[in-house]
Amino acid sequence: MNLPRKLLAAALLLAPAAIPASxxxxxxxxxxxxxxxxxxxxxxxxWQNPHAFIEAxxxxxxxxxxxxxxxTSPNNLAQEGWKRTxxxxxxxxxxxxxxxxxxxxxxxxxxxxxADGSTLGQVE
Amino acid sequence: MTINTVRMIAAGSLLAxxxxxxxxxxxxxxxxxxxxxxxxxSGAGHPKGQYAALDAMPDWGGIWFVTSGGSAREGTxxxxxxxxxxxxxxxxxxxxxxxNGVERRTRSNCSPPGMPRIMRLGQYPYExxxxxxxxxxxxxxxxxxxxxxxxxxxxxEDPDPSFMGDSIGRWEGDTLxxxxxxxxxxxxxxxxxxxxxxxxxxxxxxxDPSNPDVLINEMRMEDPEALEEPFEVxxxxxxxxxxxxxxxxxxxxxxxxxxxxxxxxxx
Numbered sequence: 001m002n003l004p005r006k007l008l009a010a011a012l013l014l015a016p017a018a019i020p021a022s023x024x025x026x027x028x029x030x031x032x033x034x035x036x037x038x039x040x041x042x043x044x045x046x047w048q049n050p051h052a053f054i055e056a057x058x059x060x061x062x063x064x065x066x067x068x069x070x071x072t073s074p075n076n077l078a079q080e081g082w083k084r085t086x087x088x089x090x091x092x093x094x095x096x097x098x099x100x101x102x103x104x105x106x107x108x109x110x111x112x113x114x115a116d117g118s119t120l121g122q123v124e
Numbered sequence: 125m126t127i128n129t130v131r132m133i134a135a136g137s138l139l140a141x142x143x144x145x146x147x148x149x150x151x152x153x154x155x156x157x158x159x160x161x162x163x164x165x166s167g168a169g170h171p172k173g174q175y176a177a178l179d180a181m182p183d184w185g186g187i188w189f190v191t192s193g194g195s196a197r198e199g200t201x202x203x204x205x206x207x208x209x210x211x212x213x214x215x216x217x218x219x220x221x222x223x224n225g226v227e228r229r230t231r232s233n234c235s236p237p238g239m240p241r242i243m244r245l246g247q248y249p250y251e252x253x254x255x256x257x258x259x260x261x262x263x264x265x266x267x268x269x270x271x272x273x274x275x276x277x278x279x280x281e282d283p284d285p286s287f288m289g290d291s292i293g294r295w296e297g298d299t300l301x302x303x304x305x306x307x308x309x310x311x312x313x314x315x316x317x318x319x320x321x322x323x324x325x326x327x328x329x330x331x332d333p334s335n336p337d338v339l340i341n342e343m344r345m346e347d348p349e350a351l352e353e354p355f356e357v358x359x360x361x362x363x364x365x366x367x368x369x370x371x372x373x374x375x376x377x378x379x380x381x382x383x384x385x386x387x388x389x390x391x
Contacts, residue, residue, distance in 0.1 A: 026226070075369070
């Protein structure tokens with residue numbers, strides 16, 4: 001794992017999160033025992049099966065990293081309050097993710113704090 | 125006659141030869157045989173006059189999400205395997221362990237799992253459509269459709285192996301009892317668990333007597349070649365009364381292709 005120090009500082013060690021029940025693919029690629037908080041600016045939000053996803057720029061050590069964050073299915077997300085219009089490019093949000101084990105800048109969505117302070121999913 | 129004209133005539137002749145038989149028999153009522161066990165003039169092929177009877181069926185309206193009994197990734201009970209199926213399972217478990225928990229895939233993530241795993245998926249809901257002589261289960265995952273024949277027909281004598289298999293059902297009170305054979309032996313009964321072409325699934329599907337917004341599917345899997353004893357698992361689904369299934373066009377959003385090493389990629 002070669003996350004920048006700033007991100008590591010924000011990394012929160014939590015009890016293993018509930019792994020979404022057998023889905024489109026295995027979750028083995030993600031470290032579901034770790035949650036990382038990303039202060040991000042959304043560049044793209046795709047609301048589509050098999051998985052919705054967020055692409056965002058994350059500031060780290062004065063540079064900008066591009067992260068891809070996979071979510072569960074839109075219908076599943078809708079059950080916790082998500083809509084196609086919840087995010088749009090340019091939104092500044094804090095996203096909580098279970099990072100990829102490979103160290104590549106990506107992860108599985110856990111929760112989000114939106115620009116207006118409201119939250120969805122697991123945010124702590 | 126130019127060469128091009130000759131080509132066109134040749135192509136036209138081929139097209140005529142290639143036309144399916146059905147189009148050559150306009151007005152023929154059926155080219156398919158009457159299913160075994162269905163009296164002429166009744167069954168799923170003759171729905172008219174049978175719709176009022178549907179009102180006696182239980183209320184399974186809305187869409188349904190799996191809440192428990194999903195795939196064995198949750199670490200629930202495992203089937204007792206035997207013979208080569210046990211050996212293959214042990215090899216699979218060992219390979220996943222040495223590969224840091226990553227399961228190698230032999231097919232695209234855009235390829236559906238088929239029965240019975242597709243009835244045990246998280247994230248993607250289901251709906252049940254009642255119509256005369258048949259029940260249709262639409263599955264958001266991979267936009268799959270499953271048909272359970274309830275018009276009294278028996279299983280096809282030698283069904284083509286398929287993802288969904290050949291399902292016939294009957295009502296025992298408010299419980300739908302479904303018997304399924306013909307599931308392709310290239311599929312798995314659960315993640316990393318193979319089965320033979322003798323695999324048979326029985327499902328008893330009914331509302332939870334203590335909570336009508338919970339649907340219960342009691343599954344029983346049998347396989348004389350792969351299983352030491354029948355494997356039973358209970359799947360529960362939660363209702364979303366006004367929910368609807370969303371489109372699932374996997375190829376349009378395939379961010380998890382499988383590479384040549386069988387690893388799921390992440391784009």
